[in-house]
Amino acid sequence: MNLAKIGLKKLFSVYILLLLSLVIVGCQPSVKETFTVTFNSDGGTLVAEQTIEKGQLAVEPEDPTKEGFAFQRWYLTDEATAFDFATPIVENITLTASWVEVINNTALIEADIQNVEDNLVVSPVQLSLPTRGRVNRSTIVWSTTSKYVTTTGFLLPINYSDSTTTQGEITGKFTLNGESVTRTFTVDLSRHDDVVITNSRVVPFENKTTEYDVANANVELFFEENGSVPYISVLNFLELLEGFVDPEVDFEITEDDNTVEIAYQYIDEDTQEVYDLRLTIDAVENEIRVNDPGFYWGYIYSTATNYGRHIEYVQDHPDAHFDEGSDVVYDLDHFNLDMAIYGGEILLPYYIVNQLFAGSSYYNVYYNYDKLVGIYGTPESGTLEYRAIKTSSMNNEDIPADLLVHTFSTLAFDLDNFYGLREIMGVESYYDLLYQRRHKLVTDDPEDFDNAVANLLLQDIDEPHTSYGYPSYFNKTAWSGPAVNSLSAYGSRFTQWYYDGFIDVDDAIEAKWGRGNISSTSWAATSPNRPDYWFVNPTSAVVILDGFRTSDIEESATFDPALIDSILEETSVVPAIAGGNKYFFYNNSTATENIAEVLVKGLNAAYLDSYKAALVSAGYTLVVESTEEASKVDGYYSKNVNGKDFMVQVGFDADRAVFYLGVVDKLPTSYALVWPVEKDIPALVEADSAVYMEITLDRVLADQPNVQRILLDLTWNTGGNVGALYRVVGFITDQPFRVSSIDGDTGGFSSSYVQIVGVPNYSHLKWSLLTSPLTFSAANSMATIFKENNLGKIIGKKSGGGASSITPILLPNGTAFTMSSNNINAYRTGTGTEEDPYVYHNNEFGIEPDFVVEMDNIFNNDTLNQIIDQLP
Template identity: 25%
Template sequence: MKSKKINLLKLLLTSSVAISCAILPVSCSLLSNDNDKKITIKNYEFNNLSSEYTIESKKLNLSFVNDGNVPYVNLLQMINSLDGFFDRNYINFSTNILFSELKMTTKFGYISFNWKTNKITMPNTYYEYITKSPGKTNFNKYLKSKSYYSKDFNKNTIVIDLKKYNFDILYHNGNVLLPLAIFNLLFCSTNYYNLYFNGNKIYGCDFDIKSNVQEIPQIRNSKFQNSLIPKDIVEAKFNFTALLIDYFYGLKEYNNINSFYSTISNEQKQRMLSQNPVISTKEYIKYLYNLNDLHTWVSMPSFYNHRDSSIAKDFYEYTTNKRERIYQSTRKYLKNNKLNNWVIQTSKENRELFEKYGVRFISNNTAVISFNSFKTFQNLNDNSTNKGFSEDTYLGFANAMKLIKKNLRNMKIKNIIVDLSTNSGGNIGAMQRGLGFITDEPILNKTYNRLNEEINIRSVEVDTDGDGNYKNDAYSEYNWYLLTGVNTFSAANTFTSIFKEMKLGKIIGQKTGGGAASILPVVLPDGTSIVISSNNLSVTIKNNTIKSIEGGIEPDIYLEYKDFYNDQKLLEIIKNK
């Protein structure tokens, strides 16, 4: 009989809405809550600046605890308010007040919040797939999933103990409250969107704030500007960064970081905890850039810095590291080398073809296709096809191949070199579409999620000619080569890795610059905007061994940088391969 009562009690205590203690056969004093805390709710105007999501302007509530400065959000209320971003069809909530837990179930997983233990629990990070499709950009255009394989090497549940980082999950008057920075990190940052609270308004922005130059003055018009950072905000920023590095930084083990706290000296900590925004900003920049990770940078200083302050203007001297210096010097050398060895010596016609199509012909049987990034055109309503590599990789490749197939000047092209020597990466979907011009085989993209300890292998087919048929579209009649170097980075590094692992041709040049992780845009509690390497890492698998490609891909045929635009050298290599 006793067990039946307990089961009935559990049933009564599990609900998607708050239940009054008066109807429960248990004393309210036994239930954990934060009703003794003073919670001040303030109303702020919300403006959505995203080009991908349509969210109407409205008023949003932020909560402040015991007259503090750290903003909290009502979890359910915020999810419902951002209905143009979150897809509520895939989200369900249940509250179990006996176990002090709110559980959010989504299409592919769940995440739970325990306000008694201050722990966040999830089986994996699949809970984050809860947003609507972007309205402006189709990142998967001309791609079709062929197969998907996943293997979880660790069946343990992921537990984030917020107590270690001095954060609270609050349960106040039947509502679960989370710090805004943690809500942002869990639900927005992972979907390339972020909320910015500048003291006056709340703004919603796409991806990396530095790419939205026209929006920065509007966002930085803050009542906090040019003032000391409150002590609780400084401490929240420090502890949030620790949480971020410990759980969400993909290169934590690669960079031999045991924990954020253990890597910070007392002197660094004091400067990071400075209420002077210039001193604090400088120290965070130095720490992040000293990670020597080109996927980690600071985009915008805090709202407590001067409104006109910028990283480039005020902190540039702290934004370089060893890897960045090598990257920049080599890029400059290659640019000058191209100018001196090829542009000056070639014909006007060749220069015009190169500028328009990214194609140069170095003999009657060999062409070189060059482009500097992998891009997806960001307008679903524009179906024009006359775009080059600077706007869309797929269309750039399509138009380059049309030019090559024209058989200009009776040339019979047999060999094509894809020059990625100055390609710094970009969009993964664009990268996969580019590979579809080289092979009809499904493109294999292998990733490892560090937090989930899970390998994912996805294969996609590419509709290279855009006719809806994914078969026999590639230009596999050509001999394909890659030209790579230290500036072949990020998605270009992944392109090279897949090219090599699928044995699509020979790689000429030097070791690529690495960059295995996708990026994660994050907003710190004082408004500082940063980007870090995320937990999603591109890998290779050989003999059941998983290896990150962060360290770069070795070429098959070594070539000195001085000969990258020496056409005769390239032709000799192809002839003698």
């Protein structure tokens, strides 16, 4: 072995190692400083930290997420300032996530929707429809196309004619923070359930009208469990109202478990015809059947007011005609109304009983929860009757749901059965209109309800005989009801009648007589200030008759002290009146005062002093003070008779040639305040149309004894009492006159003859009528009688119509109104033969004149003389 060679290799290896060591040591770099960037996601998803060399930039990570929040920025110290990732890292830092809460509107709305769904159905007739969500306060707007569902939150029973509907829908639009969700809810519908009576309540009955003497009593009303709809026995109702119901009527009553039949005979005092009247109440069929609607008034006692004075009905007139029509059936199923059997008695909804057995004859028994009140018609605001019915423990309360739905059904029943113009207006059922109005009508807010009823009557039904009365007892007593004294409250027909009538006639009156007290602010304005008559020429006079009015009057050719005694309920109160040839004894008593007023014809002005002396001789004392009031300047006389103070006034009207005596059993509380009676002879004359005609015709003939023709001016006459109308016809003809009518209940027709006795007759004169579009109701009937009986020619414009008498309606919640009844005035054509049968024409839309005269000439003497020249 070559040792030198081996050593050399080893030496070389050592050298190489030493060289490599030197090389490695010479290439080692210096160590750089680093920093950590930590990310605090504040509850969000984790973000990895970053190690960054000094002076280098951190990398912006992907945004973290956090339920219910939206990531906004990374910040170092100020949350409002985002960290700038272009900033070199020179130290360890922690970046914190900034979040903003994300409101999930949809989820919040869904919570409100769920709450509504959970609480939607309150009862079979009521829904809970809030306008704000109960959980998250979203706003809710409701809509529906289901006619049995209302946006006010009530469910109406399914109509009898609807055999397919079982459910309805109500849609709510829920809105929150600008986001909306619409959701439709399905609700079950039903027909009316059988009424199940569980309890009763005794309430007092108070009679507040002087027209009928009905004793106060207590009466039992029946209710369902927690119900607000009263029910009553018909037999108990008739028994309660003895005095309105004639006690001499012999009712024959037949009862079994499910039916009640009431029968009696009615003998017409004028014609002596006997009618067998029969009514059946059938609880199984849920029907009321009557063979003649006269059943509901044949048992009624005469009113205190003598409405039938001078009127006789002719028996067996050869031209009379009667078609009785068909029996009347009230099917309560058709109106979701029901009878009930309780304690062996058949009970009916109270306000159905009132309407049929009392209200149709103008006597109403008003239920206001606390009591029943007997009233006549629809009493005026401020009267004792009105105050009695309006004050209730239910004032200012919501209408209960069951009573509200029952009221809707009863309104349909009333309109379909008692509104006489339904068929004339081409309406099969008013349900269609009521369903259209349901969102307004079916509301538990009493004020909103009454506004809706007024709109229904005045805008939709829209005819002058149908009008709003007064609000329900659920309203505040201080609220007098909807504003109905503006034309904006009325429909097109009424508005046209007002403009063609009141406006045009008032303009014509103003053109002839001046403005006077003409009022264009209301159709209830007093008649304009114009003379009672004027002369067109020396032999032709126009007599103005602005209304058909009647008073409670007895007449005598001589002074009859018994007539005054019966009014004052005391004897020998005043001295007898000597002389005179015609006495009118007015009974103007009120609920608190007995008032007798007397007008006497045939005396002169000098007699006034004679009677004043007679009063003093009889012990009366004159009370007189200084005053500017014309009715008080002569003072009054006072005397105590049998412990009661009496007040007397006397006067003489030279223009009308009548002596006046007024007596009342009460003295004024103050000379300056309103007296219980104040002499107003013109007003007393005008208060009764027969008295007015008699005295006015006396004046006409006194002024012009050669008068041959009378034009009766009805241009400003909007109607009134039919009895007054008939009495006026008695001045025109001494012969029986035909009156025709259509019965909206039975579909029957009739023509009867009326004879007026006891009024002065002027049939020797030639008569004509002046009519205008304002000539309405009873005045329109006068034009009809003229036409049908050929009493004279009609001059002017087509009359304003109004065929029906009116009937008062009380709804179960206490709202009252009047509407055209089933007693429809008409005229008859045809001869009654098979070839030319009788045809009856309603006069709802007026009577055409024989001579057309425009309103601006209707009071023009030249125009009228030209027509008079053409008259026979």
